[in-house]
Amino acid sequence: MTRKKPANNTHYSLYYYDSCPFCARVLRALDQVNVEVELRNIMSDSNHRSDQQKATGRNTVPCLRIDNGTDSEWMFESMDIMRFLQSL
Incomplete structure (x- = not known):
């Protein structure tokens, strides 16, 4: 989705x-x-949970993954994510 x-x-x-x-x-x-924004529900798809855990060492949500093709940045904290998205 x-x-x-x-x-x-x-x-x-x-x-x-x-x-x-x-x-x-x-x-x-x-x-x-x-x-x-691709939505990845970590409760309905264990692959999503596993991907996040491997990359960040955390299963904390919400978490926004920002992938530019060469690097990925992982952003936690709902207010930070909202501010970031509104700045785009």
Whole structure:
């Protein structure tokens, strides 16, 4: 599942789960921005949880993965993610 149109060549993935209130806050913010973000539910797909754990050592959500094709940056904290998305 994705939301909105792509902003550029950077790929964004949001690691989340449905009952997380901080994730819900970020998901609502996604409705306000024109950025394509792939949604990766770590509770419904163990591969997503495993990918995040291997890359960051954490299973904390929400987590935004910012992949520019050569490097990936992982952003935690709902307010930081929301500010970042609104800046695009």
